[in-house]
Amino acid sequence: xxxxxxxxxxxxxxxxxxxxxxxxxxxxxxxxxxxxxxxxxxxxxxxxxxxxxxxxxxxxxxxxxxxxxxxxxxxxxxxxxxxxxxxxxxxxxxxxxxxxxxxxxxxxxxxxxxxxxxxxxxxxxxxxxxxxxxxxxxxxxxxxxxxxxxxxxxxxxxxxxxxxxxxxxxxxxxxxxxxxxxxxxxxxxxxxxxxxxxxxxxxxxxxxxxxxxxxxxxxxxxxxxxxxxxxxxxxxxxxxxxxxxxxxxxxxxxxxxxxxxxxxxxxxxxxxxxxxxxxxxxxxxxxxxxxxxxxxxxxxxxxxxxxxxxxxxxxxxxxxxxxxxxxxxxxxxxxxxxxxxxxxxxxxxxxxxxxxxxxxxxxxxxxxxxx
Amino acid sequence: xxxxxxxxxxxxxxxxxxxxxxxxxxxxxxxxxxxxxxxxxxxxxxxxxxxxxxxxxxxxxxxxxxxxxxxxxxxxxxxxxxxxxxxxxxxxxxxxxxxxxxxxxxxxxxxxxxxxxxxxxxxxxxxxxxxxxxxxxxxxxxxxxxxxxxxxxxxxxxxxxxxxxxxxxxxxxxxxxxxxxxxxxxxxxxxxxxxxxxxxxxxxxxxxxxxxxxxxxxxxxxxxxxxxxxxxxxxxxxxxxxx
Numbered sequence: 001x002x003x004x005x006x007x008x009x010x011x012x013x014x015x016x017x018x019x020x021x022x023x024x025x026x027x028x029x030x031x032x033x034x035x036x037x038x039x040x041x042x043x044x045x046x047x048x049x050x051x052x053x054x055x056x057x058x059x060x061x062x063x064x065x066x067x068x069x070x071x072x073x074x075x076x077x078x079x080x081x082x083x084x085x086x087x088x089x090x091x092x093x094x095x096x097x098x099x100x101x102x103x104x105x106x107x108x109x110x111x112x113x114x115x116x117x118x119x120x121x122x123x124x125x126x127x128x129x130x131x132x133x134x135x136x137x138x139x140x141x142x143x144x145x146x147x148x149x150x151x152x153x154x155x156x157x158x159x160x161x162x163x164x165x166x167x168x169x170x171x172x173x174x175x176x177x178x179x180x181x182x183x184x185x186x187x188x189x190x191x192x193x194x195x196x197x198x199x200x201x202x203x204x205x206x207x208x209x210x211x212x213x214x215x216x217x218x219x220x221x222x223x224x225x226x227x228x229x230x231x232x233x234x235x236x237x238x239x240x241x242x243x244x245x246x247x248x249x250x251x252x253x254x255x256x257x258x259x260x261x262x263x264x265x266x267x268x269x270x271x272x273x274x275x276x277x278x279x280x281x282x283x284x285x286x287x288x289x290x291x292x293x294x295x296x297x298x299x300x301x302x303x304x305x306x307x308x309x310x311x312x313x314x315x316x317x318x319x320x321x322x323x324x325x326x327x328x329x330x331x332x333x334x335x336x337x338x339x340x341x342x343x344x345x346x347x348x349x350x351x352x353x354x355x356x357x358x359x360x361x362x363x364x365x366x367x368x369x370x371x
Numbered sequence: 372x373x374x375x376x377x378x379x380x381x382x383x384x385x386x387x388x389x390x391x392x393x394x395x396x397x398x399x400x401x402x403x404x405x406x407x408x409x410x411x412x413x414x415x416x417x418x419x420x421x422x423x424x425x426x427x428x429x430x431x432x433x434x435x436x437x438x439x440x441x442x443x444x445x446x447x448x449x450x451x452x453x454x455x456x457x458x459x460x461x462x463x464x465x466x467x468x469x470x471x472x473x474x475x476x477x478x479x480x481x482x483x484x485x486x487x488x489x490x491x492x493x494x495x496x497x498x499x500x501x502x503x504x505x506x507x508x509x510x511x512x513x514x515x516x517x518x519x520x521x522x523x524x525x526x527x528x529x530x531x532x533x534x535x536x537x538x539x540x541x542x543x544x545x546x547x548x549x550x551x552x553x554x555x556x557x558x559x560x561x562x563x564x565x566x567x568x569x570x571x572x573x574x575x576x577x578x579x580x581x582x583x584x585x586x587x588x589x590x591x592x593x594x595x596x597x598x599x600x601x602x603x604x605x606x607x608x609x610x611x612x613x614x
Contacts, residue, residue, distance in 0.1 A: 188613060
């Protein structure tokens with residue numbers, strides 16, 4: 001049985017006190033299930049003090065106490081992983097920069113989208129020298145593995161326009177949705193409210209502030225409109241603020257659900273907001289809402305434009321506060337259009353079904369292992 | 372058939388002299404969304420047992436001599452064995468002065484339907500000298516700690532408790548391991564144990580006598596019970612979902 005060792009940064013938080021199931025974590029779980037189904041022996045590694053856990057029953061996750069991250073890379077973690085996985089037949093670097101500076105003989109890395117487009121990145125790397133060095137390391141990380149699997153085309157276009165030699169390095173495997181689990185359904189009858197959902201991590205790059213502004217404006221304008229903010233925040237403090245903020249308003253809700261409970265929740269929504277401003281791939285939450293047949297308002301960032309064609313299966317906007325309010329208002333006033341766009345969204349989601357994702361991955365893995 | 376369709380939810384509770392406190396509030400809530408409430412009355416000298424028995428879902432057991440004060444671990448084990456006999460799918464470990472937000476009623480069935488975790492954690496809010504405000508300073512901050520209160524029962528497994536006279540925890544050791552898959556819920560728990568100022572000195576003295584050196588609980592946490600200046604926040608109830 002061939003062995004696959006996977007390196008990530010933090011599937012679980014290194015302290016273990018906050019448990020977050022974000023998109024990357026869910027990708028990790030589905031990826032593991034797929035590899036086990038394919039008959040591989042799988043193990044995971046991440047940063048941690050030496051504790052062990054399981055990523056799914058029977059698949060171990062071990063930890064390496066190396067968290068030093070000069071210039072947003074983790075060379076010591078990379079090296080420790082290299083040394084500890086001598087019996088691996090294939091290494092998967094779950095985040096592209098983990099493949100710096102050295103990769104195993106047979107290896108694949110995964111790009112979850114452009115992550116260097118958020119404004120803080122420019123201040124995180126302050127000098128020209130630092131930025132040049134970071135770029136040099138990114139090139140080494142992208143050039144090392146036999147294949148870099150990218151979840152969107154934006155990353156590939158950026159990398160190839162910067163380094164044309166990387167053209168054949170990339171494989172485009174967009175994110176997935178299980179269209180059997182996420183499908184249109186009947187709402188629980190109740191209060192006849194129109195519900196707008198923000199089913200994301202509550203962070204600025206996802207457009208939480210713009211969405212919160214839109215919620216305040218539009219719940220004042222319409223008494224029959226509810227806003228549902230569904231997801232965890234990056235800190236306890238922010239979760240506190242969001243809870244208290246939502247509790248002050250009659251039609252604003254803040255909560256989160258386990259990923260397996262989300263199909264039921266989405267079925268009860270009418271419009272979904274994915275107003276990301278940066279660090280975005282082909283968001284699972286976007287695909288899930290599409291599969292449920294909901295009209296989506298998305299920012300034209302990262303991989304979202306691989307999923308949404310403006311006016312056909314969603315609205316694609318520059319996610320400014322005003323644009324977001326106007327786009328939601330437009331859909332609130334046009335229920336027939338919501339229906340039509342939602343139907344097209346469902347049709348589109350079928351092209352991203354998880355069975356297709358698994359097939360594409362199987363091809364890439366067998367190509368790399370066969371070399 | 373369970374209250375929530377598929378899964379049998381058994382609440383377990385260890386009580387002693389709770390009749391004049393929050394027992395009625397607690398049981399009237401539990402009675403809505405649990406299937407069975409297993410209570411071990413630790414030799415109450417008031418009418419706690421009578422109050423318990425007014426709720427049809429309660430199955431009451433009684434110690435003739437107080438057990439918790441002498442050996443918490445033994446009392447926990449005894450309650451656990453009684454709960455195991457009720458053949459639950461999920462077990463809710465709750466105290467007689469704790470009440471969930473109302474939204475638990477519509478959501479508990481969906482939480483128990485999950486396959487991806489075996490333990491569910493909640494944030495507990497300590498109401499302080501009032502029924503309207505909770506304490507947030509230092510170790511009292513409810514926002515940065517979760518407690519495991521709901522666990523999936525797996526018949527045939529061996530469960531154990533730490534051999535401690537105090538603070539041995541309300542769930543078996545096996546549910547505290549790194550390997551247990553957990554879900555942290557946004558649904559909050561109101562704890563009224565410190566809501567009445569009259570109880571403060573009594574509780575402080577009890578813990579101080581049981582654990583004078585502060586070995587079983589951070590000493591500064593116990594001492595902070597007597598703080599003159601504390602930081603409070605006003606409770607706002609979260610709205611219930613209609614789906």
